[in-house]
Amino acid sequence: MKRTIAYLSLLFILGALLYIANPNYGLKFGLGGNNWLKYRYTDNYYIEHGVEEVGGMNIVTDIVFDYRGYDTIGEATVLFTAIAGAVALLRPWRGDGE
Amino acid sequence: MGLIVKTTARVTIPLIGIFGSYIVMHGHLTPGGGFQGGATIAGAGILFLIAFGLGEMKKRYNKNLYSALEGLGGLAFLGVAMLGMSVAFFYNTLWHNGPVLNGKPGTLLSAGFLPIMNLAVGLKVFTGLVSALTAIALWRRWKG
Numbered sequence: 001m002k003r004t005i006a007y008l009s010l011l012f013i014l015g016a017l018l019y020i021a022n023p024n025y026g027l028k029f030g031l032g033g034n035n036w037l038k039y040r041y042t043d044n045y046y047i048e049h050g051v052e053e054v055g056g057m058n059i060v061t062d063i064v065f066d067y068r069g070y071d072t073i074g075e076a077t078v079l080f081t082a083i084a085g086a087v088a089l090l091r092p093w094r095g096d097g098e
Numbered sequence: 099m100g101l102i103v104k105t106t107a108r109v110t111i112p113l114i115g116i117f118g119s120y121i122v123m124h125g126h127l128t129p130g131g132g133f134q135g136g137a138t139i140a141g142a143g144i145l146f147l148i149a150f151g152l153g154e155m156k157k158r159y160n161k162n163l164y165s166a167l168e169g170l171g172g173l174a175f176l177g178v179a180m181l182g183m184s185v186a187f188f189y190n191t192l193w194h195n196g197p198v199l200n201g202k203p204g205t206l207l208s209a210g211f212l213p214i215m216n217l218a219v220g221l222k223v224f225t226g227l228v229s230a231l232t233a234i235a236l237w238r239r240w241k242g
Contacts, residue, residue: 055193055200056126056209064131065215069179069188072215075133076172076222083168083226090233 099149107149114142118220125216126209132216136223143228152235164229171222178211178218 020026031039046063054062064072099107121128121135147155182189192199193210201208 051203054190054209054212055203056212057204058126058128058131060129061126061131061212061216062209065212066188066190066210069215072219073175073179076175076219079223079226080168080172083230086230087233090237092236 099151103149107145111142111146114145115139118142118224122216122220123206123213125220126212127204127206132219133223135216136220137227139220139224140227140231143224144231147231147235155232155235159228159232161229161232164225168222168225168229171218171220171225174218175215175222178214181211 023029028035028039037044046059046067050059050062051057054066056062056066118135118138118141121130121138122132123135125131125135146158179188182191185191190210190212193208194200196210199207199210199213203209206213
């Protein structure tokens with residue numbers, strides 16, 4: 001019973017997402033021309049001003065390390081926590097021999 | 099592993115390491131960067147672990163050193179981010195009015211703190227992945 005409801009709700013969410021992803025009602029794919037400046041003005045700014053403001057030729061690195069550096073700090077923290085958790089959980093148990 | 103695998107690993111591990119260092123160093127010029135290059139160098143470490151076995155890895159691997167280096171990478175990242183603290187956090191002061199790393203865009207010594215950050219993140223990812231994989235390899239109890 002519960003499982004049926006779960007599958008039905010999954011189906012409903014999938015249908016809603018498919019509706020949203022329809023170019024006639026929601027998201028548009030392959031933006032170009034006027035739509036580029038209308039929906040992707042942030043990307044346009046990064047592409048036009050990235051080299052002079054940050055200095056790196058690689059725009060992705062410019063964004064990841066300079067414009068949105070907090071994000072990278074969070075990512076590094078997530079990696080650190082994951083490594084620390086894995087190493088802490090995989091230690092030998094007390095009285096395990098060795 | 100067998101003799102062929104060991105010899106091939108002896109040849110390829112330096113090449114993988116050099117290529118990973120290249121990715122990390124040129125993070126601000128070409129695709130890639132700290133995370134990707136660090137994962138590539140960690141691949142060399144994991145190849146060493148698999149080809150030469152856990153016994154050889156235990157002799158070469160120092161848990162305290164790798165943990166310290168991972169923390170050091172994170173601290174270097176934060177410290178470089180705080181260089182321009184007089185203006186704002188993450189202000190790229192080395193690029194705007196710094197003494198070094200402010201060359202023409204496209205040269206190796208350009209882009210302010212980006213190369214330093216790439217090196218820090220690469221060191222962090224490399225040491226972290228190697229210590230995680232070594233911890234997994236050291237875990238050898240199949241039955242509870």
